[in-house]
Amino acid sequence: MSEKILLPDLAGHTLKLFQSFNTKLKSKENYQLWLDDIGAILGAHGTSLDKLQEGNLDTSQSTSFWNVLRLSLSEQLKLEFQTSRTPKTLITAIKNKFAKNPLIEVAYLERQLRLLESDNFTSFENYISALNDTSSKLDMLG
Missing domain, CATH: 1.20.5 (Single alpha-helices involved in coiled-coils or other helix-helix interfaces)
Structure with missing residues (x-):
């Protein structure tokens, strides 16, 4: 059984920071910019997309990071990825769609x-x- 990772809580300051985050993932054209920006936000909380994709989060952390990731998507992508209910499944779906081949x-x-x-x-x-x-x-x- 893998050990759960304890990450800093996404408190009010994070939500304020995120409100100034203007890069919504829309298409392959802005994927790299989105990746850089979301990486900076996650890095400020001691994590990364790769760590979140491992899935070792407690329920409240998983929900918080899932919400942050979801807020960073365009309305069209929110609908497309609506079945992804954890950071792990959402990140996997995003990478499968946009990661550069x-x-x-x-x-x-x-x-x-x-x-x-x-x-x-x-x-x-x-x-x-x-x-x-x-x-x-x-x-x-x-």
Whole structure:
């Protein structure tokens, strides 16, 4: 039997911090930003998504962290993941949907680069900006 992890309680200061949290997970495009932001909030409480995914929480902690994770989702994703009732199942569902598969990501970004050729940009600067954005995403894949 595994030992339960005791984490700091999510008190009022956490809820205030979370209210200023503006990054709602909506799609693959903002998954990395959401991951960074939710990681910072969880890190402030001595945990991480990976630790929560292990599932070693008491009931009140599990409920608190599940609520925090759920509040960070768009309305559409709340509906999609409504059967996930613990941090463990919710994180698993999110990672299964959004975690980057490098081959899929490269194919997606290659398609984005090809679309840049046919887009009508209002200025050369907009084109360069879009090109740099796609290029930096490719660089992050390694």
